[in-house]
Amino acid sequence: MTADTRPRVLVVDDAATVRLYHTSLLTEAGFEVAEAANGLEAVEAALSTEFDLFVVDVNMPKMNGYTCVETLRSETVGTAAPVLMISTEDRPGDADRAYQAGANLYLVKPVAGDRLVRIATMLTTGKEE
Amino acid sequence: MGLVRKQAPQQPEEVLPPEKPSVESLLRQLDDADPDCRREAALGLVGVAEAVPALLARVAVETETNVRDAVLTTLAAHDTETVAGGLAVHLASDDAALRTSVAEALATMRGSVLSLMPSLLAAPDHDVRVMTAMVLADLAHPDAPVWLTRMIAEDPHPNVVTAAIDALLPAATAEHAAVLEAAVQRFPDDPFLRFTVQAALPRLTGTA
Amino acid sequence: MASAPATGAGLSDADFTRFCEYFYKRTGIHFTPGKRYFVDKRIENCIRDSPYDTFGSWFAALRMSDKSAMLQDLINQLTVNETYFLREDYQFDAMLSTVLPNVLKDRGGLGRIVGPVKILSLPCSTGEEPYSIALRLLEEWEQIDHVDVEIHGADIDSEVLAKAAHASYGERSLQRVPKPWINKYFNPVGSGRYQVDEGIRSAVTLHRVNVCDTAAMRAFRDFDVIFCRNVLIYFDELSSRRAAENLYGAMRPGGYLFLGHSESMSRISPIFTPTRLPEGIVYQRPTGAK
Numbered sequence: 001m002t003a004d005t006r007p008r009v010l011v012v013d014d015a016a017t018v019r020l021y022h023t024s025l026l027t028e029a030g031f032e033v034a035e036a037a038n039g040l041e042a043v044e045a046a047l048s049t050e051f052d053l054f055v056v057d058v059n060m061p062k063m064n065g066y067t068c069v070e071t072l073r074s075e076t077v078g079t080a081a082p083v084l085m086i087s088t089e090d091r092p093g094d095a096d097r098a099y100q101a102g103a104n105l106y107l108v109k110p111v112a113g114d115r116l117v118r119i120a121t122m123l124t125t126g127k128e129e
Numbered sequence: 130m131g132l133v134r135k136q137a138p139q140q141p142e143e144v145l146p147p148e149k150p151s152v153e154s155l156l157r158q159l160d161d162a163d164p165d166c167r168r169e170a171a172l173g174l175v176g177v178a179e180a181v182p183a184l185l186a187r188v189a190v191e192t193e194t195n196v197r198d199a200v201l202t203t204l205a206a207h208d209t210e211t212v213a214g215g216l217a218v219h220l221a222s223d224d225a226a227l228r229t230s231v232a233e234a235l236a237t238m239r240g241s242v243l244s245l246m247p248s249l250l251a252a253p254d255h256d257v258r259v260m261t262a263m264v265l266a267d268l269a270h271p272d273a274p275v276w277l278t279r280m281i282a283e284d285p286h287p288n289v290v291t292a293a294i295d296a297l298l299p300a301a302t303a304e305h306a307a308v309l310e311a312a313v314q315r316f317p318d319d320p321f322l323r324f325t326v327q328a329a330l331p332r333l334t335g336t337a
Numbered sequence: 338m339a340s341a342p343a344t345g346a347g348l349s350d351a352d353f354t355r356f357c358e359y360f361y362k363r364t365g366i367h368f369t370p371g372k373r374y375f376v377d378k379r380i381e382n383c384i385r386d387s388p389y390d391t392f393g394s395w396f397a398a399l400r401m402s403d404k405s406a407m408l409q410d411l412i413n414q415l416t417v418n419e420t421y422f423l424r425e426d427y428q429f430d431a432m433l434s435t436v437l438p439n440v441l442k443d444r445g446g447l448g449r450i451v452g453p454v455k456i457l458s459l460p461c462s463t464g465e466e467p468y469s470i471a472l473r474l475l476e477e478w479e480q481i482d483h484v485d486v487e488i489h490g491a492d493i494d495s496e497v498l499a500k501a502a503h504a505s506y507g508e509r510s511l512q513r514v515p516k517p518w519i520n521k522y523f524n525p526v527g528s529g530r531y532q533v534d535e536g537i538r539s540a541v542t543l544h545r546v547n548v549c550d551t552a553a554m555r556a557f558r559d560f561d562v563i564f565c566r567n568v569l570i571y572f573d574e575l576s577s578r579r580a581a582e583n584l585y586g587a588m589r590p591g592g593y594l595f596l597g598h599s600e601s602m603s604r605i606s607p608i609f610t611p612t613r614l615p616e617g618i619v620y621q622r623p624t625g626a627k
Binding site: 130131 | 552573579606
C-alpha cells in the first residue's frame with residue numbers, strides 16, 4: 001500500500017510564476033505536483049517518474065511544448081497519461097497542432113483556477129475508470 | 130583485443146584538426162540534402178562574417194531542428210543588429226520550435242538585441258510581444274528590466290503583461306511595486322495576474 | 338531593497354528563494370530546504386570574495402554575468418569537484434551492464450564488430466577517469482579479451498595532462514580502488530604514491546583540446562561512449578551549446594553520452610535523446626532511424 005496515493009501531475013512551463021500558479025491550484029485540489037522548466041526537463045522527469053497528468057506550456061526554450069508532447073508519446077517515453085496543453089498562443093491551428101502532437105486538450109491562458117482543477121480532475125479520474 | 134592504443138606517442142598530443150574546407154564549399158554544403166552535412170557546415174562556418182546572409186536564409190527554411198540549432202549557435206555569436214534583426218522576424222512564426230529557438234538565440238545577444246525593442250514592443254501581434262518578453266527574461270543586460278517595466282505599464286494585452294511580470298520578478302525591487310499593482314488594476318479579471326502580483330509583492334516590499 | 342547584508346546571519350528567506358529560483362533556472366539544480374545552511378555558507382563565501390557588500394548587489398551582478406567567473410566560482414562552491422578514481426562509478430556500472438552490450442549489438446555483435454569500441458573521457462583532468470574506465474573494463478567486462486577498446490582522455494589544461502601521462506596518485510585519489518586492483522595494476526613509487534602500470538598508461542591516448550573548438554574537435558570521430566562530466570555546467574549558453582554540438586559530431590549515431598550526476602541537457606541542448614537506465618539518465622546521439 002503506497003503512502004501517497006494522490007495523482008501525480010507534472011507542471012511544465014518556463015515561467016516560474018505560471019508554475020507557481022498552477023502548482024498552488026493543483027496542490028490545493030489534492031494533487032502531488034512536480035515541476036519542469038522546459039520540455040526536455042519534462043521528458044527527463046517523465047523517464048524517472050510515472051505521472052498521471054501533464055500540464056504543458058507551448059513556448060519554452062530548449063524544447064517547446066509540442067515537441068515535448070510528441071516525445072512523451074513516442075517510444076522515448078511512451079506515456080499514455082493525459083496531457084493538457086496551456087498556452088498564451090491562440091493562433092488558428094494551434095489546438096490542432098496540440099492534438100496532432102498527442103495532447104488531450106488545449107486551453108488558452110489565462111485559465112481560471114476552478115476550471116483548471118475541474119479539467120485536471122476529469123482527466124485523471126476519467127482515466128481510472 | 131583488449132585495450133588498444135591508436136598511435137605510438139607517449140606524450141599528450143596536441144590535436145591537429147583535419148584539413149579545413151573552404152568557406153565556398155561550406156556554403157554549398159549548407160544546402161546539402163544530407164542533414165548531417167548541413168549541420169557540419171553550420172558548425173564549420175563559425176566566425177565567418179560573410180556567411181551570415183546564407184545562415185540567416187537557412188534559418189527560414191531548415192526543417193531539421195538539430196541543423197537549425199547549429200545554425201543559430203553560429204549566428205548568435207555574431208552579436209550584430211543585422212543578425213538580431215534577421216532572426217527577430219521569426220518571433221512571429223507559426224512554428225513553435227522556430228520562434229522559441231530564435232528567442233533563445235536572441236537572448237544571448239546582449240549587444241544588439243535591445244536595439245530591436247522599440248519595434249518589437251510596438252508589434253501588432255501580441256504573440257510577438259509575448260515572445261519579446263521571453264527574450265528579455267533571459268537577457269543578461271541591466272536595461273532589460275527597463276523595457277519590461279514599460280511593457281507592464283503600457284501593453285494592452287494581459288498575456289503580454291503577465292509574461293513581462295514573470296520576466297521582471299527575478300530583478301524586481303520595491304520600486305517596481307507600484308507598476309505591478311497598477312497592472313492588477315488594469316486587468317482586474319485576470320486571476321493569474323492578480324495571484325502572481327499578490328504572491329510577489331510581500332517579497333519585494335520586505336514584508337515577507 | 339529588502340535584503341540582509343552578508344554578516345554571517347545567513348540569507349533572508351526571500352533572498353534564499355530568489356537565489357534558488359535563479360540557480361534552478363540556470364542549471365536545473367534544485368536546492369531542498371535541507372541544503373539551506375550549506376547554500377547560505379557558500380554564498381556568503383562568494384559575496385565575501387567579491388567586490389560586493391550585500392546579497393542584493395552581488396546577486397544583481399551575478400544575474401548580469403551569464404556564466405562569467407562569478408557564476409563559475411559559485412558553481413565551484415556549490416558542487417563537489419574533487420577528482421578521484423571511480424568517482425560517480427554508478428555510471429561505469431551502467432557502461433558495463435547496458436551501454437557496452439548495446440554498443441556491441443548495434444555494431445554487429447561479438448565477432449562481427451568492425452573497428453574498436455571507442456571511449457572518450459573529457460575532461461580527463463589528471464587521468465583518474467580514463468584509468469578508472471580501463472580498470473573496470475579489465476576487471477569486469479567479460480568481452481574485453483574479444484573486442485578492441487580504445488580509451489581516450491582529453492583536457493584543455495596541459496598541466497593536468499602531464500600528470501595524467503605520468504599517472505601517479507596518492508591515497509586520497511585511490512581511496513575507492515580495491516586493494517587487489519592496486520596490487521595488480523599499480524606500482525608503488527614512493528611517498529605513498531602509486532603509478533599506473535605502463536601497459537595501461539600506454540593504452541590510454543591523451544589529447545589537449547578545447548571542447549568548444551569545433552575545428553579541433555573534428556579530430557574526434559565515431560566514439561561509442563563519451564563521459565563529459567562536470568564541465569558543461571560551467572559554460573555560458575552559447576559555449577555549452579557549441580560544446581554539445583561538438584560532442585555530437587564526435588559520436589557515432591546511437592553513441593552514449595554521460596554527464597555529471599547533477600547536470601542535465603535540459604539547460605544545454607535538445608540534440609541528444611535522453612534514455613533511462615537503471616542507474617540514471619544517459620543521452621544518445623539519435624540514430625536517424627525514424
